Amino acid sequence: MDPTTPSSGDHTASTPTNTTVTLPPLTLRDVPRLPAADPIPNPISSRPCFHPPPTFYISPGDVSLRHAFFDLASGTPDPLVAYRRAGPRGSLAVDPARARAALVTCGGLCPGLNTVLRELVVGLQELYGVRDVFGVAAGYRGFYGADVDHVRLDPAAVDDWHKKGGTALKTTRGGFDLDKIVDGIVARGYTQVYAIGGDGTMRGAVAIFEEFKRRGLHISITGIPKTVDNDIGIIDRSFGFQTAVEVAQQAINAAHVEAVSAVNGIGLVKLMGRSTGHIALYATLSSRDVDCCLIPEIDFHVEGKGGLFEFLYERIKQKGHAVVVVAEGAGQDLIPRTDDQKREQDESGNNLFLDIGPWLKSEVGRWWKREHPSELFTLKYIDPTYMIRAVPANATDNLYCTLLAHSAIHGIMAGFTGFVPGPINGTYSYIPLEDIAVAKNPVDVNDHKWAWVRSVTDQPDFLKPQDY
C-alpha cells in the first residue's frame, strides 16, 4: 500500500503528518577539472559593488538534484543523481592575468546569442579581470580558416549586442576538423574556449575536450547550450525558446484573422522544430486560437475516417474556420520523396527535411476540391520560420543568457572544464558536456502539457481506424 495513504476511513480532514521515507544513495555526476594550480582568492571579493557575504560563494558540497519529484509508491530514481551547483567559488584555479578566452557560435541562429557573447565579454573582464577575450568568426571552422578573423572584444565593443538578433561573430555549419581546430586553439594561445551552439556544437565540444586531454593540454572548454527548438535534455529549457514562442504568436494571430475573415477559412502556420514540437506546442497553448497542433513526436494521417482533413471539415462546419499549427518535422513520412531527397543532408550532417507547410496546403486544397467541390474554401499559409529566431531575445531570455554566461565563466575560473551550465529545476548547475551531448528533449506526449494541448484544441489522435 502507498505509505502516505491514511488508514482511517472517516470523512473529517486529518491533521498534517510527517512520513519518513528512505531515499536511495546520491550520486554526484561531477564535471572534470584541470590540474589545480595554487588557489587565487576570487577577485569579486575586492570589487567595491559586490561586498560578498560568506553565503555568496558556492561551497564544494553544494549540489542540485536532477529529479525534483518522484512517486514514492513506484520507487525513487536509483541512484539519485546530483550535479554541482553553478556559481562563483571563493578561490580560483585560473590566473585571470594569464587567461586567454575564445568565444565561438555554431549552428543555426537563436535569440540571445549576442546577449551570451556580450555577457561573456563583460563578465570575464569586469568580474574577473580577464583582458584577452576574442571572438572567433564563423563557427568551428573559424579556429583554423586563414580568411577568418579573431576579434579582440571588450565591454565597449559589445555594449549594445543584447539588443541585436543573430550573432555578431557569424555562425556556420560543418567544417569540423578536430586536428585543425585544436591546432588553431593552441597556435593562438587560448586557455579557455566557450562554444555556444546546439546538440552538434556540444558533440563537437566533447571531441575537442577529449583531444585536449589526449594531447595533455591545460585548456578548458565549456558549452553553452543554444537551440531555438528546445531539443536539448537535462536542462529546464534552452535560451531563445521563449522569445521564439512569443514571436510565433504574431503568425498565429494573422492566420486566425485570415481564417475568420474568409468563408470556410483555414489558417496554416509552420513553426520551427526539427525533431521536437516544443515551439508548436507552447505557441498553441499560449494562443488559444489554434484548432490543431501537429508535432514530430506524433504520427498522423490526413485522408479518410479519423484523419486530419475530416477533422478540419467538421471544425469549419462548427466554427466557420480553423487554425492549424504544424512543426517543421511533423508528418515527414507522409511526404513522398525520391531516394536522393532521402539522402540529403546539411553541411553538419543533419538530414534535410521536406517542407511540410506547402505540402499540407496543397493536399488540403486538393482534398476539399474533390470532396466538397461546391463549397467555398480558402487556405492562407504563413511560414514565419526565420522570423521567430532572427530577433533579439525578450527580457526573460536576456536575463537567462546573462545567468548562463556568468555561470560558464564562474565554472571555468574555478578550474572546471568539459561542462555545460544550465538550470535544472530552476537551480543553475554544471553538467558534464558528454551527458548534454546525448540528452534529447522530445515532447512527452503522455504528460500534462500534451493533455493541455488537447483541452485547448479539442483535437483527436488522427489515427487510422486500424491503429486504435
Ligand SMILES: Nc1ncnc2c1ncn2[C@@H]1O[C@H](COP(=O)(O)OP(=O)(O)OP(=O)(O)O)[C@@H](O)[C@H]1O
Ligand atoms: N558528432 C559531431 N562531432 C563533432 N562535431 C560535430 C558533430 N555534430 C556536429 N558537429 C559540428 O558542430 C557544429 C554545429 O553543428 P550543427 O550545424 O548540427 O548545429 P547545432 O549545434 O546542432 O545547432 P542547431 O541544431 O540548433 O542549429 C558544426 O560545425 C558541426 O560540424
Ligand SMILES: O=P(O)(O)OC[C@H]1O[C@](O)(CO)[C@@H](O)[C@@H]1O
Ligand atoms: O536553415 P538553417 O539555418 O540551416 O537551420 C534550420 C534549422 O535550425 C533550427 O532553427 C535549429 O536547429 C531548426 O529548427 C531548423 O530546422
Ligand SMILES: [Mg+2]
Ligand atoms: Mg542540431
